[in-house]
Amino acid sequence: MTTQAVAQASGTFAIGGAPTVNRLGFGAMRLTGKGVWGPPDDHDECIRVLRRAVELGVTFIDTADSYGPSVSEKLIREALHPYPDDLVIATKAGLLRTGPDEWQPMGFPAYLRQECEMSLRRLGVERIDLFQLHRIDSKFPAEDQLGELAALQREGKIRHIGLSEVDVDQLEAAQKIVSIVSVQNMYNLSMRSAEPVLQACEARNIGFIPWFPLAAGPLAAADGPLQRIAVSHGATPSQLALAWLLKRSPVMLPIPGTSKVAHLEENVAAAEIMLSDDEFDELSAAGSAG
Numbered sequence: 696m697t698t699q700a701v702a703q704a705s706g707t708f709a710i711g712g713a714p715t716v717n718r719l720g721f722g723a724m725r726l727t728g729k730g731v732w733g734p735p736d737d738h739d740e741c742i743r744v745l746r747r748a749v750e751l752g753v754t755f756i757d758t759a760d761s762y763g764p765s766v767s768e769k770l771i772r773e774a775l776h777p778y779p780d781d782l783v784i785a786t787k788a789g790l791l792r793t794g795p796d797e798w799q800p801m802g803f804p805a806y807l808r809q810e811c812e813m814s815l816r817r818l819g820v821e822r823i824d825l826f827q828l829h830r831i832d833s834k835f836p837a838e839d840q841l842g843e844l845a846a847l848q849r850e851g852k853i854r855h856i857g858l859s860e861v862d863v864d865q866l867e868a869a870q871k872i873v874s875i876v877s878v879q880n881m882y883n884l885s886m887r888s889a890e891p892v893l894q895a896c897e898a899r900n901i902g903f904i905p906w907f908p909l910a911a912g913p914l915a916a917a918d919g920p921l922q923r924i925a926v927s928h929g930a931t932p933s934q935l936a937l938a939w940l941l942k943r944s945p946v947m948l949p950i951p952g953t954s955k956v957a958h959l960e961e962n963v964a965a966a967e968i969m970l971s972d973d974e975f976d977e978l979s980a981a982g983s984a985g
């Protein structure tokens with residue numbers, strides 16, 4: 696397999712029937728300053744990360760207007776525009792930023808619309824392939840928030856609608872209003888509370904996008920719970936954590952985040968690791984014990 700095709704080894708998933716992406720994607724939240732606030736320390740390395748991701752066959756990039764805010768989307772455009780035909784950029788709306796590490800839900804429909812308009816402009820696209828509601832805001836009726844997204848979809852500004860951090864009841868209620876093609880919840884080898892939502896997604900062929908696939912670092916650490924097994928498999932802990940996710944479900948679309956090319960290359964190489972059932976079970980036990 697050529698280096699260009701590494702991510703293809705993870706298999707493909709058709710989001711909402713189309714477009715089809717390679718399942719191992721990239722999360723662009725880490726291309727920002729401390730606290731996901733402001734520019735990254737090393738702008739040029741972040742540009743290299745994005746270009747290298749595409750070279751390695753990544754066709755699915757996750758971002759949000761709130762990452763920076765605006766920083767991540769602008770870097771994606773700077774690094775990759777004009778975009779390859781097969782690249783799918785998923786962005787999100789529904790969170791206000793008031794400072795480093797501060798995130799407030801904001802589901803006022805007109806604000807969601809403004810976020811969409813600004814993301815279209817920043818990304819330099821006529822239509823957003825996947826627009827995710829970052830959080831359902833309890834201050835406003837969910838019908839109004841999803842209704843605004845449905846209106847944007849009818850107007851051709853967004854292609855598909857996804858949710859983030861929802862439970863099964865919220866997913867089912869949302870599906871009565873709009874067609875939901877993806878759910879993005881926290882999930883990894885050592886944090887599996889979203890299992891019922893994952894199972895609901897599997898039953899409906901909805902893409903499940905696990906955020907914190909590396910538990911934001913510990914699952915990639917040399918002294919973490921996967922180190923011993925990683926050594927015996929000739930892989931790194933991060934690669935095993937990602938290979939485990941890919942094997943867990945055909946609807947799984949991991950989006951590991953990094954600001955470093957070396958980490959990106961290590962993570963994308965996980966696409967080529969095919970775990971046996973025994974290896975999967977061993978990792979499952981190690982993850983729940985860690």
Ligand SMILES: NC(=O)c1ccc[n+]([C@@H]2O[C@H](COP(=O)([O-])OP(=O)(O)OC[C@H]3O[C@@H](n4cnc5c(N)ncnc54)[C@H](OP(=O)(O)O)[C@@H]3O)[C@@H](O)[C@H]2O)c1
Pocket residue numbers: 721722723724725757758829859860879880905906907908909910911912915916933950951952953954955957958959961962
């Ligand atoms: N929907 C939501 O509410 C939500 C919330 C959080 C995140 N997300 C999305 O999910 C994506 C993934 O989550 P995440 O970025 O927070 O967590 P993650 O992918 O689990 O971990 C990223 C962290 O691990 C480090 N890392 C990555 N690869 C590594 C490697 N091979 N070796 C050692 N360290 C490594 C990164 O640092 P370096 O930069 O130093 O590599 C970074 O600090 C985000 O980028 C974002 O797109 C969504």
